[in-house]
Amino acid sequence: MATNPVEADPTSGAGRDAGGWLGALPVAAVATDQAGTIVRWDRAAQDLLGYEAREVVGRHISDLLHPGADRNLGRSLWERVAGGRGLTGAVSAWHRDGHPVELEIWATPVPARTRGGTTVLVFAADAHAARAIRGSSAVWDGLFARSPVGVAVFDTQLRFLRVNPALEAMNGLPEAAHIGRRLVEILPGVNAADMEAAMRQVLERGEPILDFRRTGRTPADPDHDRVWSCSYVRLEDPEGQPIGLTATLIDITTQQRAELEAAAGRRRLALINEATSKIGTSLDLERTAQELADATVPDLADAVTVDVLESLATSGDLGPGLVGGIALRRLGKAPLTGCVITDTLAPLGRTLMFPANAPYTQALAARRSFVIARLDEQAIAPAARHSGAPARLLDLGVHSFMMVPLMARGVVLGLATFYRRRPIGPFTDDDEALAGDLAARAAVCVDNARLYHREHDTALILQRSMLPQHITPPPGVEVAHRYLPAGDAQEVGGDWYDVIRLAGGKAGLVIGDVMGHGTTAAAVMGRLSASVRALARLDLRPEELLRQLEATLEDLAEPTLATFCYAVLDPADGHCRITRAGHPPPALVLPDGTARLLDVPAGPPLGVGEASFTTTDVTLEPGSVLVLYTDGLVEARGSDIDDRLAELTHVLTQPSPSLDQLCDTLLTHLVPSSADDDIALLATRLPAAPR
Numbered sequence: 251m252a253t254n255p256v257e258a259d260p261t262s263g264a265g266r267d268a269g270g271w272l273g274a275l276p277v278a279a280v281a282t283d284q285a286g287t288i289v290r291w292d293r294a295a296q297d298l299l300g301y302e303a304r305e306v307v308g309r310h311i312s313d314l315l316h317p318g319a320d321r322n323l324g325r326s327l328w329e330r331v332a333g334g335r336g337l338t339g340a341v342s343a344w345h346r347d348g349h350p351v352e353l354e355i356w357a358t359p360v361p362a363r364t365r366g367g368t369t370v371l372v373f374a375a376d377a378h379a380a381r382a383i384r385g386s387s388a389v390w391d392g393l394f395a396r397s398p399v400g401v402a403v404f405d406t407q408l409r410f411l412r413v414n415p416a417l418e419a420m421n422g423l424p425e426a427a428h429i430g431r432r433l434v435e436i437l438p439g440v441n442a443a444d445m446e447a448a449m450r451q452v453l454e455r456g457e458p459i460l461d462f463r464r465t466g467r468t469p470a471d472p473d474h475d476r477v478w479s480c481s482y483v484r485l486e487d488p489e490g491q492p493i494g495l496t497a498t499l500i501d502i503t504t505q506q507r508a509e510l511e512a513a514a515g516r517r518r519l520a521l522i523n524e525a526t527s528k529i530g531t532s533l534d535l536e537r538t539a540q541e542l543a544d545a546t547v548p549d550l551a552d553a554v555t556v557d558v559l560e561s562l563a564t565s566g567d568l569g570p571g572l573v574g575g576i577a578l579r580r581l582g583k584a585p586l587t588g589c590v591i592t593d594t595l596a597p598l599g600r601t602l603m604f605p606a607n608a609p610y611t612q613a614l615a616a617r618r619s620f621v622i623a624r625l626d627e628q629a630i631a632p633a634a635r636h637s638g639a640p641a642r643l644l645d646l647g648v649h650s651f652m653m654v655p656l657m658a659r660g661v662v663l664g665l666a667t668f669y670r671r672r673p674i675g676p677f678t679d680d681d682e683a684l685a686g687d688l689a690a691r692a693a694v695c696v697d698n699a700r701l702y703h704r705e706h707d708t709a710l711i712l713q714r715s716m717l718p719q720h721i722t723p724p725p726g727v728e729v730a731h732r733y734l735p736a737g738d739a740q741e742v743g744g745d746w747y748d749v750i751r752l753a754g755g756k757a758g759l760v761i762g763d764v765m766g767h768g769t770t771a772a773a774v775m776g777r778l779s780a781s782v783r784a785l786a787r788l789d790l791r792p793e794e795l796l797r798q799l800e801a802t803l804e805d806l807a808e809p810t811l812a813t814f815c816y817a818v819l820d821p822a823d824g825h826c827r828i829t830r831a832g833h834p835p836p837a838l839v840l841p842d843g844t845a846r847l848l849d850v851p852a853g854p855p856l857g858v859g860e861a862s863f864t865t866t867d868v869t870l871e872p873g874s875v876l877v878l879y880t881d882g883l884v885e886a887r888g889s890d891i892d893d894r895l896a897e898l899t900h901v902l903t904q905p906s907p908s909l910d911q912l913c914d915t916l917l918t919h920l921v922p923s924s925a926d927d928d929i930a931l932l933a934t935r936l937p938a939a940p941r
Contacts, residue, residue: 831855913933
């Protein structure tokens with residue numbers, strides 16, 4: 251139907267709702283007398299229906315309705331309005347150009363100030379636009395009020411115009427405390443200045459900013475830091491000019507904490523992986539301590555020191571324990587230079603003495619980490635009684651401190667100390683766990699170094715004790731010998747040599763190499779050397795002696811291999827019978843200075859089982875030198891064995907005034923640095939022919 255009026259009290263909810271959205275529309279204002287005759291027509295009414303004021307003033311308002319409308323109904327309704335009843339509804343008016351216009355109207359009576367009677371005010375707007383705005387407004391109002399996301403509207407001066415309940419809860423302030431004020435004024439506990447700088451950028455450029463982080467504390471939770479994700483969008487008028495902006499905020503504290511914990515976990519794993527590859531690259535105690543210090547700076551701490559038991563650093567022993575105090579040797583420190591913390595602390599190599607009641611001693615005795623999250627005068631008081639270093643560190647800005655014992659296999663070996671000076675927060679439980687993991691890794695490496703050095707020393711002592719202490723060759727035979735242990739602790743093995751006086755003035759020349767290292771190889775070497783001495787005196791043929799040694803190895807609980815070379819030399823006529831079992835070939839230096847390797851079948855190593863050996867007879871000229879050696883002399887990493895043997899014969903051609911000089915020359919030229927394997931060397935010379 252053409253008209254759909256609803257009677258309403260001007261103060262009713264319907265009237266207030268209409269007023270709530272009319273301000274957002276082009277609204278025409280018209281006035282009539284109580285009979286409905288138009289007495290006022292504004293420019294908005296002309297824009298809406300096309301009539302100028304002179305064309306409608308004096309006419310009844312019902313004349314503007316659609317031609318098909320019931321004009322009598324319109325007149326009767328107007329009489330009700332004039333009688334004091336308000337009216338809202340939708341009507342179809344007729345545009346001056348001849349097309350219908352659907353309007354929403356609100357009419358209310360206003361008593362005239364003079365001459366009595368009543369004036370009716372009529373507000374009208376395009377119904378389609380009104381419904382659209384009213385619908386979007388309802389959606390907006392519902393979203394604004396019910397959204398769990400914090401929402402705020404700002405003017406161009408960054409003053410709050412409106413905030414929703416969710417943002418009130420986030421900020422801990424009512425809407426009234428926001429309106430008309432800026433963020434920096436009401437929330438000084440967050441990064442408000444940074445947020446306002448971002449909002450100004452949005453106002454100037456018109457480009458939204460998403461996921462800007464607000465951090466800090468608000469009155470809603472003044473005791474804890476929180477994080478919010480903020481997004482800003484500029485509001486514009488129809489000409490595209492900025493009239494303000496909207497901000498939406500989401501509390502992401504839990505998500506941020508999870509992200510930080512995950513990032514910390516990744517950092518910890520990366521640091522452990524990196525440290526694993528850097529700590530314990532050698533069996534050197536000082537190097538391992540320094541590797542621990544270097545691996546933790548600056549990711550975990552600004553400065554680190556590593557101290558081990560003085561007894562461990564000097565003799566490899568653990569010492570008497572912690573009774574009565576402790577002596578520590580500083581073996582690691584990082585950074586080594588350019589750090590005010592480490593410049594203040596004791597230098598590398600210094601021995602530090604701590605009494606029984608000092609924090610260092612107590613931390614070691616308790617066998618657990620000692621952490622001072624926030625360093626202050628009260629915290630350093632116990633240590634300050636023993637040293638002035640804590641007060642100096644406090645003056646330098648050290649704010650967090652952690653001591654972690656170095657423990658391996660239930661034994662305390664030393665202590666690592668961590669210092670923080672940068673404003674990155676105190677040491678946390680996670681930092682303590684990380685430091686403990688790294689310290690445990692280093693402690694195992696330190697203990698391995700201790701055990702390997704002890705095994706090395708034991709094996710070396712055992713091996714040297716089983717080598718012949720005094721060699722007395724038969725008359726007419728000159729000998730010289732050398733033994734050089736490997737440079738690496740784990741490489742001490744079972745090389746040996748011997749010269750045995752046999753019946754008839756003959757000499758048994760022995761050299762062997764038990765495969766393997768450590769005390770086991772040295773013990774097997776001792777057993778073989780004793781067996782050789784006993785068997786050689788039975789005047790067995792060389793190949794038979796090797797078969798007996800083979801049986802000796804078979805009697806051992808663990809399978810063992812050994813290479814061996816045995817020569818029986820008669821100095822009277824130079825006759826020499828030689829056999830070898832997987833050993834490098836002997837070298838011969840003739841009186842004229844030429845040198846060559848003897849062609850003696852190699853045979854399999856001892857311990858292979860059911861092997862046959864061949865004896866080679868050689869006649870040595872007077873003045874000749876027979877050289878026996880183990881493979882450590884000629885084998886080298888990255889070098890071809892044939893090239894090394896050729897180098898050996900070349901060195902043997904160089905003149906040497908004595909056999910001792912010859913042995914030294916061989917070692918100097920062929921092993922210029924630390925040996926990779928044990929080396930045994932035996933040189934024998936027959937007397938020269940009379941002139």
